[in-house]
Amino acid sequence: xxxxxxxxxxxxxxxxxxxxxxxxxxxxxxxxxxxxxxxxxxxxxxxxxxxxxxxxxxxxxxxxxxxxxxxxxxxxxxxxxxxxxxxxxxxxxxxxxxxxxxxxxxxxxxxxxxxxxxxxxxxxxxxxxxxxxxxxxxxxxxxxxxxxxxxxxxxxxxxxxxxxxxxxxxxxxxxxxxxxxxxxxxxxxxxx
Amino acid sequence: xxxxxxxxxxxxxxxxxxxxxxxxxxxxxxxxxxxxxxxxxxxxxxxxxxxxxxxxxxxxxxxxxxxxxxxxxxxxxxxxxxxxxxxxxxxxxxxxxxxxxxxxxxxxxxxxxxxxxxxxxxxxxxxxxxxxxxxxxxxxxxxxxxxxxxxxxxxxxxxxxxxxxxxxxxxxxxxxxxxxxxxxxxxxxxxxxxxxxxxxxxxxxxxxxxxxxxxxxxxxxxxxxxxxxxxxxxxxxxxxxxxxxxxxxxxxxxxxxxxxxxxxxxxxxxxxxxxxxxxxxxxxxxxxxx
Numbered sequence: 402x403x404x405x406x407x408x409x410x411x412x413x414x415x416x417x418x419x420x421x422x423x424x425x426x427x428x429x430x431x432x433x434x435x436x437x438x439x440x441x442x443x444x445x446x447x448x449x450x451x452x453x454x455x456x457x458x459x460x461x462x463x464x465x466x467x468x469x470x471x472x473x474x475x476x477x478x479x480x481x482x483x484x485x486x487x488x489x490x491x492x493x494x495x496x497x498x499x500x501x502x503x504x505x506x507x508x509x510x511x512x513x514x515x516x517x518x519x520x521x522x523x524x525x526x527x528x529x530x531x532x533x534x535x536x537x538x539x540x541x542x543x544x545x546x547x548x549x550x551x552x553x554x555x556x557x558x559x560x561x562x563x564x565x566x567x568x569x570x571x572x573x574x575x576x577x578x579x580x581x582x583x584x585x586x587x588x589x590x591x592x593x
Numbered sequence: 594x595x596x597x598x599x600x601x602x603x604x605x606x607x608x609x610x611x612x613x614x615x616x617x618x619x620x621x622x623x624x625x626x627x628x629x630x631x632x633x634x635x636x637x638x639x640x641x642x643x644x645x646x647x648x649x650x651x652x653x654x655x656x657x658x659x660x661x662x663x664x665x666x667x668x669x670x671x672x673x674x675x676x677x678x679x680x681x682x683x684x685x686x687x688x689x690x691x692x693x694x695x696x697x698x699x700x701x702x703x704x705x706x707x708x709x710x711x712x713x714x715x716x717x718x719x720x721x722x723x724x725x726x727x728x729x730x731x732x733x734x735x736x737x738x739x740x741x742x743x744x745x746x747x748x749x750x751x752x753x754x755x756x757x758x759x760x761x762x763x764x765x766x767x768x769x770x771x772x773x774x775x776x777x778x779x780x781x782x783x784x785x786x787x788x789x790x791x792x793x794x795x796x797x798x799x800x801x802x803x804x805x806x807x808x809x810x811x812x813x814x815x816x817x818x819x820x821x822x823x824x825x826x827x828x829x830x831x832x833x834x835x836x837x838x839x840x841x842x843x844x845x846x847x848x849x850x851x852x853x854x855x856x857x858x859x860x861x862x863x864x865x866x867x868x869x870x871x872x873x874x875x876x877x878x879x880x881x882x883x
Binding site: 411412413414415416417418434435450451452454455458459462463483484509510513514515516518519520534536537572575 | 596599600601603604606607608609610611626627628629630631632662666667668669685688689690691713714715840843844846847848850851854
């Protein structure tokens with residue numbers, strides 16, 4: 402059987418960790434660094450953690466926005482974490498994000514600087530005891546009506562799903578990526 | 594449950610594939626952020642000016658660092674002198690995102706480095722070879738960078754250090770397990786650190802290039818040699834058009850494999866930092882803190 406192919410946005414950040422997590426689960430991972438990398442079929446798109454300001458800038462300069470967002474709008478399963486979540490949120494720090502595809506509002510660095518980074522264990526999308534690592538993470542301060550909440554911390558959403566997109570404020574690729582990420586994406590594919 | 598050293602290594606993972614830029618004012622910090630820096634290093638004088646000014650160079654004024662923290666949303670790093678525990682505590686108190694225990698400043702202690710495990714905030718340290726890198730990691734550094742020769746605009750030392758670290762990693766990976774004890778003795782590092790390198794074929798933490806990077810091609814060269822990201826010190830704000838050069842270096846780090854793109858990025862960048870040859874200088878910073 403042909404391996405499912407994951408396209409991982411690889412302009413900046415922890416993209417290798419995502420590639421490794423998916424590869425260990427039997428997927429083929431391909432790096433997306435420029436528009437020419439999109440001339441192939443993908444089953445899943447991943448927007449990894451990193452610095453959202455850097456990633457947004459590079460997406461623009463490298464001409465990746467139009468082709469990537471066309472895929473998103475066509476319904477490809479998308480997984481976004483941390484910086485990726487910020488890229489896809491409808492509202493960021495009180496400002497409307499034209500690239501938003503998740504009906505949520507996020508606040509960048511909501512938990513403070515690096516000293517505020519933390520790790521907790523809790524339920525996530527029907528699983529128990531999932532380790533969730535937050536690194537200078539964004540906070541999800543508003544969740545729209547059609548958005549399903551997958552995980553919370555102190556009453557605030559930290560993971561959401563809307564249609565073909567799963568977005569997390571924390572980093573599964575650092576801890577439990579191998580099983581969590583592929584499972585998530587299989588679920589997500591069912592939503593198409 | 595909470596493991597600071599793990600969380601601190603994780604932040605370095607998020608910086609990968611990025612460029613960390615030296616800045617001396619909030620204005621420069623904003624230029625760097627807009628150009629795509631994944632973090633900024635706040636310091637009073639960039640290495641080239643430290644070199645020119647001579648004398649003792651110390652941690653920056655906390656007010657100046659705060660000004661930079663307020664100006665940008667990306668992580669802010671700052672340097673303390675090697676072995677200067679009090680400077681490091683001050684930087685932790687103002688919630689810096691990363692401390693660079695740096696040979697660029699005048700060392701405060703010529704024997705001991707800071708016990709970085711005693712801190713909650715992460716540290717990055719310079720290294721010229723695998724032994725130095727693993728000693729710093731054992732002391733608690735959660736990120737490593739090559740030392741290079743700062744403030745010269747001459748990339749030769751950074752290349753030498755990156756080549757050496759990578760070659761030593763390959764050599765360790767090829768050893769038999771029972772040979773690691775002797776190797777650890779030779780390198781002056783704990784066996785456990787060496788066992789990690791043997792097993793994984795890489796350092797236990799993220800490894801960036803630093804020292805003398807001045808052009809998009811320099812940055813691409815360091816990525817070709819195995820760097821996971823790049824620090825640019827004097828190279829940006831000592832050049833003719835800092836914003837343009839900074840943006841070009843950021844793109845070169847992402848697409849280091851694409852020579853056509855880097856050719857385009859290298860066009861009309863204006864005056865590069867003049868630079869001095871690393872063998873024409875008398876103050877050798879890379880020999881500090883080994």
